[in-house]
Amino acid sequence: MSLRHAVLGLLSERSASGYDLMKLFETSLAHVWHATQSQVYGELAKLAAAGLVTVSAEGPRGRKEYDITDAGRAELRRWLTETEPERIRRNESLLRVFFLGTLAPSEARRYLGAEAERAASGHAALRELERNVDWGDGALSHHGRLALEYGLRFTAMQEEWARWAGRQLDAPAEGASAAAPDSAGSR
Amino acid sequence: MSLRHAVLGLLSERSASGYDLMKLFETSLAHVWHATQSQVYGELAKLAAAGLVTVSAEGPRGRKEYDITDAGRAELRRWLTETEPERIRRNESLLRVFFLGTLAPSEARRYLGAEAERAASGHAALRELERNVDWGDGALSHHGRLALEYGLRFTAMQEEWARWAGRQLDAPAEGASAAAPDSAGSR
């Protein structure tokens, strides 16, 4: 139930409306936790009912500003310190790799090439983001910097892997014995 | 709707029952696409209704063996060659990083330390898997080898990142200027 904690986390930095939160989900959290508008509004209502946030002000156009409560902060803290993050168990790109054998070799190579490109452009987009974000806001953007570095390393790793995997397809399919010099084993 | 394609992909290698497929989801696809038993049985029924698989045989204990049909193979192929994989947009571990500022520094450091440990033990588990899997089965395990290498590189990257991020917490919070020598920028 991490959407709940994502909302609490954002509100722990500053109060915000559903609309404000959506913008945060689309910018700062875009690569980390996706949420739709209907999810956010729904979750805010549930959080308010549970007493973890309150409507602290109402503005023009029916705007409702939400504040995190002490109970909300306690729940955020409990989540961060007492629960383990769920491991990622779904990766569509990688799922496809399992079934590349059903394609012609040239098609499989094309897929891995496209993967490398996607990773490279993801990397470039993060570099761009790095230059454009105004660092120095709150703690959130300070830690966001750490997440961005993760993204940079991740996309770099993905590209390298995809290029390596592409070369494996060309190499003789002799099984595990063929450890590439470039393999993770070398680290 | 990748569960559907995961099932088709597995059946493209060999026919299987729902029970057999579940074992495959728990072993080969464990780190790549998680599915529950009720999802698998439900999906098989839907696939059969759609004509993408057929019940090719019935065995003891009500066992139903499923075969992929030509329409099923066509759909698998369409998915692999004509659609783009969905990017991962949810990463709970990384979401938590954004909110580490709400914790005491020692707690934040503990979190990143635990992340490094989790990555390291994931890496070790994959190394173990690498030694125990009998390579040389079908195309599926050949490509599974590629996915395993991805896992090895990924967990290595995660551990390195978590250790780096831990050091960042100790370093002065001067903002973006403090590029670590270890940063992705050095590559």
Next chain:
DNA sequence: CCAACCATGTAATAAGTTACATGATTCA
């Protein structure tokens, strides 16, 4: 004979997506 394993399914609930519906305010 009984434990382990094989084997399939349903029900209830939760989480996530897509589309729709509505309207106020600001500013050029």
Next chain:
DNA sequence: TGAATCATGTAACTTATTACATGGTTGG
């Protein structure tokens, strides 16, 4: 005055999780 933006919500549907329910077969 009209476009862009602010702002909230609901409905229908799909996907995923958890728990339950049932029973057959095999092998020590």
